[in-house]
Amino acid sequence: MAADPESKLQLVQRHIRAFPDFPKKGILFRDICPILKDPAALTAVIDLFEEHVRKNHQQVDLIVGIDARGFLFGPLLAQRLGVGFVLVRKKGKLPGTTVSVAYDLEYGKAEAEIQEDSVAPGQKILLIDDLLATGGESCIAIMFTGCQAREEVLQKQTCKISNISPY
Ligand SMILES: O=P(O)(O)OC[C@H]1O[C@H](OP(=O)(O)OP(=O)(O)O)[C@H](O)[C@@H]1O
Numbered sequence: 547m548a549a550d551p552e553s554k555l556q557l558v559q560r561h562i563r564a565f566p567d568f569p570k571k572g573i574l575f576r577d578i579c580p581i582l583k584d585p586a587a588l589t590a591v592i593d594l595f596e597e598h599v600r601k602n603h604q605q606v607d608l609i610v611g612i613d614a615r616g617f618l619f620g621p622l623l624a625q626r627l628g629v630g631f632v633l634v635r636k637k638g639k640l641p642g643t644t645v646s647v648a649y650d651l652e653y654g655k656a657e658a659e660i661q662e663d664s665v666a667p668g669q670k671i672l673l674i675d676d677l678l679a680t681g682g683e684s685c686i687a688i689m690f691t692g693c694q695a696r697e698e699v700l701q702k703q704t705c706k707i708s709n710i711s712p713y
């Protein structure tokens with residue numbers, strides 16, 4: 547198992563494949579499946595996330611993962627940090643009262659949803675996903691979990707990476 551952060555990073559990078567023109571022409575698709583198949587690479591990626599969080603964020607109360615690939619890494623990181631995990635799901639999958647927003651992706655459109663009571667006011671959340679393309683999906687999740695911004699997003703229905711103000 548790689549020990550220092552640079553070796554871990556290289557190990558992780560070696561386990562990300564690029565597929566041109568998937569799922570449509572002009573998109574270079576980054577495939578993280580090889581990371582999941584290799585226990586050492588998966589441990590390295592969670593180590594790197596954990597080290598980054600512990601170094602840069604004093605307080606994290608919840609990890610929020612984005613459907614679907616955020617679910618692969620989020621619960622592992624949450625367990626390492628000893629905090630809970632919350633799901634932002636594609637529309638129609640979560641029971642109870644939810645908040646939903648439609649948005650644009652790099653190669654399509656989607657609608658995301660979160661349970662209204664999943665994040666309490668004042669809780670510090672850390673958002674996790676496998677990849678940032680336009681940032682649309684992450685932006686939606688940030689807005690979902692920031693109570694004051696939520697109404698604004700629901701009115702706009704879309705938002706761009708430039709609107710993100712990470713905590
Ligand atoms: O920065 P963005 O433009 O928002 O794109 C990145 C998002 O797109 C992918 O998810 P996608 O919804 O395509 O599908 P998945 O269900 O395979 O994770 C990826 O896992 C990110 O969540």
Ligand SMILES: Nc1ncnc2[nH]cnc12
Binds near residue numbers: 573576653
């Ligand atoms: N280029 C890309 N590779 C993998 N997943 C993606 N989701 C959005 N853009 C992507």
